[in-house]
Amino acid sequence: MEGNVLAVARSGVHGFSKGVCDGITLLAGLGVEGDAHAGETVKHRSRVRVDPTQPNLRQVHLLHREILDELHGKGFEIRPGDIGENVTTTGLDLLALPQDTVLHLGEAARVRITGLRNPCTQLDGFRPGLMRALLGRDEAGQVVRKAGIMGVVLQGGVVRPGDAVRVELPPLPHKALQRV
Numbered sequence: 001m002e003g004n005v006l007a008v009a010r011s012g013v014h015g016f017s018k019g020v021c022d023g024i025t026l027l028a029g030l031g032v033e034g035d036a037h038a039g040e041t042v043k044h045r046s047r048v049r050v051d052p053t054q055p056n057l058r059q060v061h062l063l064h065r066e067i068l069d070e071l072h073g074k075g076f077e078i079r080p081g082d083i084g085e086n087v088t089t090t091g092l093d094l095l096a097l098p099q100d101t102v103l104h105l106g107e108a109a110r111v112r113i114t115g116l117r118n119p120c121t122q123l124d125g126f127r128p129g130l131m132r133a134l135l136g137r138d139e140a141g142q143v144v145r146k147a148g149i150m151g152v153v154l155q156g157g158v159v160r161p162g163d164a165v166r167v168e169l170p171p172l173p174h175k176a177l178q179r180v
Contacts, residue, residue, distance in 0.1 A: 001167040003091030006065050008159055009081030010035040016126055018081040023160040026109045026153045031059030032086050057114040057180045063148035065090040074133050085148050089165050094149045098174035104166040108157030115180030117147040150180050
């Protein structure tokens with residue numbers, strides 16, 4: 001399975017959206033260089049309040065362009081970086097990948113998928129109704145979260161738009177992604 005990087009983004013401040021840029025540098029065990037969420041321990045403010053010593057399983061936020069297309073079909077004009085993702089991909093259904101999948105980004109970077117981003121009310125502050133648009137239900141009535149996936153950097157490297165994304169699945173049995 002392969003896809004491509006459509007866009008990359010980062011922000012040095014805790015805000016909602018991230019600015020799209022020409023490239024980002026992933027740092028092993030830390031995340032995106034210059035991003036407010038980089039670090040070995042959790043940086044998301046709500047999680048820091050609970051326990052600032054917990055490991056940062058949300059170093060990199062990835063979202064596939066096809067979700068942006070789906071949102072566009074629902075009347076939302078959302079661009080890469082708008083909902084805080086660091087890497088926007090195309091050609092891969094990131095939400096369908098199992099936990100512990102390793103994504104090879106560009107020439108050197110490797111990111112291990114830790115879980116799903118849990119949509120929060122900040123989405124509605126950005127665009128009213130966006131949180132609901134990023135939640136759904138499957139055939140069994142279970143909640144489906146579509147706000148992207150989170151990961152940790154195993155190996156650093158530069159990631160740019162147009163770079164290849166290669167999927168390395170973990171050994172069987174696969175575990176479905178859960179929110180992190």
